[in-house]
Amino acid sequence: MTTSYRTAAEIGRTELGPRPLPALGEQRSATNLSSVDTVLDNGLRVIAVHQSAVPMVELRMRIPFAGTDPAHAAVAEVLAETLLTATERRDRVAIDTDLALVGGELSAGVDPERLSISGNALASGFDTLLDVLADALTGAVYLDDEVVRERDRLVERIAVARSQPSVIAREALQRHRYGDHPYTREMPDADDVAAVTAERVRELHAASVLPRGSLLVLVGDIEPNDAVARIASAFGGWRSDRSAVELPDLPEVTGGDLLFVPRAGAVQSQLRLTAEAIPRTDPRYPALQLANLVFGGFFSSRLVENIREDKGYTYHARSYPEFTPSGATLLVEADTASEVTAPALLEMRYELARLGVVPPTESEVDTVRQYAIGSLLISTGSQTGLASQLAALAAYGLGVDWLVDHPARLAEVTADEIAEAALHFYAPARFTGVVVGDEAQVRYLTALGGVRSA
């Protein structure tokens, strides 16, 4: 373009030449967390943690909320959308106003396992936050017109979501893995939603919004014992003899052919591979966690370095454990340009096999160990991160102790244990999955083998 600039080659070198990487300094450890983990009279488990870097409080509530009725997902979704819209004491605007004046927000969502409520407020508004939430849990009225309106919006939003390729792939994968188990109903059918009445929502609330077996996590500028006392007082009127409804166990995922799902006009394909794994409570879990990082769990992993940084097949590739009510699975995913679908699948399978037969090297093990310990330190360094981590752990019976002890577990895993986990859990024959994409790719996938059309 012009000659008044250096060339790229000139820019890339200096007189001094390459310099050595500085060593790591001394690491200060995290300060101890002061916390309380207790169960209230009404059966609600409460975890309260003091972390006061900013004058806020973060709230996470998890209510097991499963249902076997085919229309459960639809009613549950409308319930989540309208739970925080009206109570005997407050209408929609009053709820928003009370929360806003203490810098607060509350929102609810639902999945096949549980009803989740997340929120936060200025710490000075902690009592208001609890009061609004308790008001909704014990006094939500589900006004007919609110239910109808949210229901209609939901039907439209489901149409939007179902046009997303990632959603198409997820739904296909869930059906492929679990048939019609309730766990697969992550998004209700629009027809079922359209048929939901306010009466059905009220019935579901009475039957399933229950404290016993549920969880409340609070992290922030609070004193834990005082917080628990305030919660006990705010939630005193929320009672039932019954327990919140847990999801039935899932069938184990077994290896087999990938299912090809055609999507006309797709410019990209979604590859989703999966295999049965183990939960965090299994003694082999830390080894599996580190083996997964080496495989595809972070940027410096074999999968990302191969199909993104070397071959440019994808922007996004990753591998991660998904924790289910009865166990866990591994998910390996990438979105690739249509024309490299089959080559990308070939490389994914190659890396799966290679992880077992060419186990993680000493340097790979060192890297993932440091990464796992450091990223835990970073992700739990904020109120939001710590609250979300604790809510995720506590849903499986774990708590602050597990979080505090986990760096030591990661430090103790041996290379042999990681190699063993890699060989066992990443064996290609254990995997199944789906490919969503343009039909023209089928012939290449068929030639590769292990892929069938519906």
Place this chain on the structure above:
Amino acid sequence: MPATELNRFTLPNGLRVVLAPDPTAPVVGVSVHYDVGFRSEPEGRTGFAHLFEHLMFQGSESLEKLAHFRHVQSSGGTFNGSTHPDYTDYFEVLPSAALERALFLEADRMRAPKITEENLRNQVDVVKEEIRLNVLNRPYGGFPWILLPPVLYRTFPNAHNGYGDFTELEQADLDDCAQFFDTYYAPANAVLTVAGDLDVDATRELIDRHFGDVPHRPAPDRPSFAEPPPTTELRDEHLDPHAPLPAFAAGYRMPDPINDLDGYLANLVLAAVLAEGDGSRLQQRLLHREPVVTDVGAACGLFGPFEARDPDTFIVTAMHSPEVDQARVLAAVDEELDTLASTPPSEQELAKVTARWAAGLHREHDRLVSRTLAFGSLELLYGDPGLVHRLPDRIASVTPDAVAAAAKALRPDARAVLTVTPAGGNQ
């Protein structure tokens, strides 16, 4: 906002430095902001600033390809970079033992990035996949950030697609890269920020050691991107093969975020009064009272507030069923703006906005990565990283009359309306 004590200084090569010590957690954030974004990329090279951001991760004199990622991650840290209209940022968050390592990595690529033909071609492919993932293969891809600017703006810097055209990305060559680097990636055109668990004196010494010998090059003249506002309502339509519902974005010009901060903040408050929370004007009316939309939003800036210099965009977006006439939704927006212009919002309405903004800033500040990036971008754009601590008070002092005046300035005859129309099989 608990005020962090800030240390600011400038190295002899022109690099501006912000240090923000905070011992709460044993982690540290390091960021470098370069004063170049996609508004500065050359015509015929759309998407180049973002492509170049990818190349800055591909190795430098002391670091082979992939070494950057490995060194950060093997120290237990995370990293990323992002390209904005007016700047490009790079950052690491790590256990504080790895501070010197992060400074070394950033200094090495500021001094001598290794840009090769092979890496350029590989990253063009990666960027194309990123665009397919985020724009081409999904409903409402690029809405409104890519689709609205060419309707509202006339000049190339403001109007063009910052993700870039595939053909132009493919044409990028090593000389483009060299010229772009030499022009914009000078230390005098950058801000280094270190926040978190650090000792000020020791960190200053480390910064001198690693960045001190990055040679000075003059910072480029920063052109004005100003252009006259529209004098009529501008319209365009985008056919989206994946979108199931019609949507629109109305874009308005707004006060200069840097030189008229009070006017800008009044617009921030206005956006919240219009569409933040169930009690806000547009949500109350369009979602609940006369439900005609699926979603409605109002925002300052195509990527969020405090992201860009003048000209910046005030945006109202809505998604609605095909049975609802767009004109009806737009008329409701105009009526609500007129109402606010003639009757300023109540003190309580503003108190809600103020408390939510304060809480939102606290939450952002609690995440080290956001805090580090905020200090860096505010130093770069405002020369004032401490502004982050004063924003809650500044926002609280916005008056009802100022919000009314902001509403009055958003005129239908000086805006752009971009319509997204579903076109295709909905698959």
